Amino acid sequence: MVKRGYEMASNKRYGIIFLFCLQEYDLMKNYSKPKHFISQHHSQPPIPKGFVTPEKTREHAVMLANRIRKRFRHLSRKFKREGIDCFRLYDWDIKEVRAVVDWYAGHIVVAEYIRLQTGPEYLPHIARAAAEALNIPLRNIHLRRRQTKTQDGPRYKKLASKGKRFQVRERDLYFWVNLDDFLDTGLFSDHRDTRMIVRQMSKGKDFLNLFSYTGSFTCAAAAGGACSTVTVDRSEMYTQWAKDNLSLNGLSGPQHHFVQSDAGKFLEQISRQGKRFALALVDPPSFFQDKQENKAFDINRDHPALIRDVLKVMARGGVLLFSTNHQRFEPQLEGLPVKDLTELTPDTIPEDYRNRQVHRCWRMTVI
Ligand SMILES: C[S@@+](CC[C@H](N)C(=O)[O-])C[C@H]1O[C@@H](n2cnc3c(N)ncnc32)[C@H](O)[C@@H]1O
DSSP: OHHHHHHHHTGGGGTOOOOOOOOOHHHHHHOOSOOOOOOOOTTSOOOOTTOOOHHHHHHHHHHHHHHHHHHHHHHHHHHHHHTBOEEEEEESOSTTOOEEEEEETTEEEEEEEOOTTSOTTHHHHHHHHHHHHHTOOGGGEEEEEEOSSOOSSGGGSBSOOOOOOEEEEETTEEEEEOSSSBSSOSOOGGGHHHHHHHHHHOTTOEEEEESOTTOHHHHHHHHTTOSEEEEEESOHHHHHHHHHHHHHTTOOOTTEEEEESOHHHHHHHHHHHTOOEEEEEEOOOSEEEETTTTEEEEHHHHHHHHHHHHHTTEEEEEEEEEEEOOTTOOOOOTTOSEEEEEEOHHHHSOTTOSOTTSSEEEEEEEO
């Protein structure tokens, strides 16, 4: 493990970007104190500049633990009152500690933004410090290594097959989450307040949830009294997960439809059929590829065309909410056949997110 850490840390010279495999649990179990994972063997390549030494790792762990303890005291009280089980505890608040920590009902997901300067023991070490600060058992730690650059790739792929899922609460709704098997857990907490907005707008509306993932917006719309919902995602697994979420809330019914399809193909089909929606939530990934069609979607390049296609399946006066979590999003929203175009972002980012642009979100009305 010591050697592996060093090899990974020094692979810059081969130009390789790593997504580290997540076999961390053994590491966590065997972990005690940071070892000297910087080997000085002369045949090995040089240590990357700014390498985080074991001593620095210990300092980072203490800083993280102190920050988390304080944040938890403040946030847990507030969220408990609101019936919210999942929230962000640490959002890369300290420059040197490049991580996020999310609380899921007594579990923590600790994600490090990977870099060459930290070895494989860094993440387990800071995660352990976080767990100790919160008084939770080590088995409730879930580790992730994330890349800062968004790219199509492993984002929606499976990381493990533990298959363990459990229910979490968000106000009066419940959702299934899986903290081990995928990069994302099944619930994006940064959209907690956007879900409230959808819920408040959905009464008596035909609602479209495009790129629906696990259907949390569908649950919000159904709970808000949407007269019908259509939930569209190309993944079979997420479509099933969305059905499970709706059923978990006792909201299933024949008015709620699930379509496992490419979004573009779905829009083409619906446009031909003449069905029109009064409310839509469109939250595409930053990039995706359609291998069959040999096409790629890049949100910066393609969002105007996507929004135009969605507008074609919306009723006049209907409201479209468009969201993205691309961190370098460049909106091109002028000239769309809409009115009252408003950026909602300041209202949709919850208090627990220090990154005030973790996503960006717009509302527009169809003319
Ligand atoms: C950013 S997530 C959406 C998050 C969701 N709105 C939420 O807050 O829970 C993007 C989703 O788009 C789906 N997706 C990717 N490419 C797609 C495509 N071509 N057509 C439809 N869905 C696609 C992925 O499976 C994933 O579930």
